[in-house]
Amino acid sequence: MPQPLRILFLHHFPLWGCGSGTFVRNLAIRLSGKQEIAIACPETRTVEGVKLYPIKLPFFASFTGHPEHPNSKLYAELSPGEITQLYRAFLHYAVDAVENFRPHIIHANHAGVLTWAARYLYAIYGIPYLVTIHGTDLHNIDLDRRYWHLSRDAVKAARQITCVSGDTRAWFYRIFGGEDKLRAKIRTIPAGINLADYDRTLSTDDLDAKYKLTGRPVVMFAGKLTPYKGVRYLVKAARWINGEVVIIGDGPELHTLTDLARDLKVSNVRFLGHFGKKDDLWLHKFYQRADVFVAPSVWDEPLGMVILEAMAYGTPVVVTRKGGIPLAVKDGVNGRFIKPRNSHDIADKVNALLADPARRRQLGEQARQVVEEKFTWDKIAEKFLQIYRARAAGGNGKNGKTDRT
Structure with a gap:
């Protein structure tokens, strides 16, 4: 040896x-x-x-x-x-x-x-x-x-x-x-991904109670808040999204994004800040609870860890076809692609999934399978x-x- x-x-x-x-x-x-x-x-x-x-x-x-x-x-x-x-x-x-x-x-x-x-x-x-x-x-x-x-x-x-x-x-x-x-x-x-860390039986009742999400569809983003992540287009899309948009993260664009949400008068966007090591369980519960995960990156993103983490929980992902993302996500198979810098396309793709639980489950199961096969x-x-x-x-x-x- x-x-x-x-x-x-x-x-x-x-x-x-x-x-x-x-x-x-x-x-x-x-x-x-x-x-x-x-x-x-x-x-x-x-x-x-x-x-x-x-x-x-x-x-x-x-x-x-x-x-x-x-x-x-x-x-x-x-x-x-x-x-x-x-x-x-x-x-x-x-x-x-x-x-x-x-x-x-x-x-x-x-x-x-x-x-x-x-x-x-x-x-x-x-x-x-x-x-x-x-x-x-x-x-x-x-x-x-x-x-x-x-x-x-x-x-x-x-x-x-x-x-x-x-x-x-x-x-x-x-x-x-x-x-x-x-x-x-x-x-x-x-x-x-270490699949042992992604418990799909994780209860989210306490998360629903803490963040008042009971009965509400949840659309999630997690990551650094920089212009390259394209989060402003998700905030704009929130005007038409039929659910709560939860944004987890911090960064130089935070104040710009909160100002944008205020100016647009969107009431369904929540900025929850950065979840560090001590908040890891809550972050995992959000992955488990989310109905859709959105990554609207506008630059040639390497394959983002947050996308793999959402997929590991069987959460369908709505992402741009940028950089290394297509290495894991195939449109219509285990996720959906959106056009970069297009808030209407984000809202359309997200709402279509929110309205179709069976389709969400299908894409989510395929997403989990890809992680199991290629990304452990x-x-x-x-x-x-x-x-x-x-x-x-x-x-x-x-x-x-x-x-x-």
């Missing part, structure tokens, strides 16, 4: 509140039973079975917004000095983690400042690394080419690159080029473990050493 690997994850953001954080957290948990796992990131909350190295940043920045830091700057807004401050902090804490944990391989998430640190660690310590591209990192580089040169150097030096969807992979090629050496080491591996963390963790074992061999460090025992 192969010896356990020590795998160090590097992540720019907290482990709750964004799709990539959920990705890192769940992959780490899934691997922790048979491997030694550590995560270095700006997080202090514990993850069972995982060693945490909290990164203390001088300030927080995000690619498109983060619900736990709704007033943070975007990376594209940072001054050269601020970028340098973040790089120094990321590198300092990443080095501390390496010195203490002595990993066999590093898994860096996002092409960004922290991945530059992974490149440094490879050069100095000889620790090979892989990079997972989540999509928002590419969006940041599209906005601000200052991040291109060092990010390209980092991905070129990586032993392996994975992208969360085929569309994200194509986007990667558009930004960094599609030379043969890059193409040879890129794979598409999506995010996953057991299957996805095994794919990553094969990569770790293959890429942990060999090295390029100061003394050419790779034995981290």
Whole structure:
């Protein structure tokens, strides 16, 4: 039997509140039973079975917004000095983690400042690394080419690159080029779901009582409130939707959206804020309770975790045909597609499902089946473990050493 690997994850953001954080957290948990796992990131909350190295940043920045830091700057807004401050902090804490944990391989998430640190660690310590591209990192580089040169150097030096969807992979090629050496080491591996966490017998009576939803159809959105998520079109559609529209999340567009709802005089939209770790059970109850889940994204969204989470509960999804979403959703089979930036189409598709319980059940059961067949963390963790074992061999460090025992 192969010896356990020590795998160090590097992540720019907290482990709750964004799709990539959920990705890192769940992959780490899934691997922790048979491997030694550590995560270095700006997080202090514990993850069972995982060693945490909290990164203390001088300030927080995000690619498109983060619900736990709704007033943070975007990376594209940072001054050269601020970028340098973040790089120094990321590198300092990443080095501390390496010195203490002595990993066999590093898994860096996002092409960004922290991945530059992974490149440094490879050069100095000889620790090979892989990079997972989540999509928002590419969006940041599209906005601000200052991040291109060092990010390209980092991905070129990586032993392996994975992208969360085929569309994200194509986007990667558009930004960094599609030379043969890059193409040879890129794979598409999506995010996953731990089905044991999605109890479809979960009672929602207390949720109905708490939020006064008894007898009301519920239409749900969950995610970061940024312009790219297209939530404004759901708010506009609420004028014609025959049910309660529940919006869970926070971000830089929250006040714009609440102002829009007030100006339109819609009384069936509820903004419930960000649901963090302590609210996880309530979030799951909303997935279970919702009659329809809507994700009206207007950008090339990687396959959003919230879509998979809704599908895991057998909740029919109404989504745009953007980015990696078609990897999981097939129109009329396990969900419905809507036109981007089209509130009337959202309302029409949602109302048609609200009026047809049998159709909702059919789409929801098909959605659950797709998750069971393609998107469980057991299957996805095994794919990553094969990569770790293959890429942990060999090295390029100061003394050419790779034995981290």
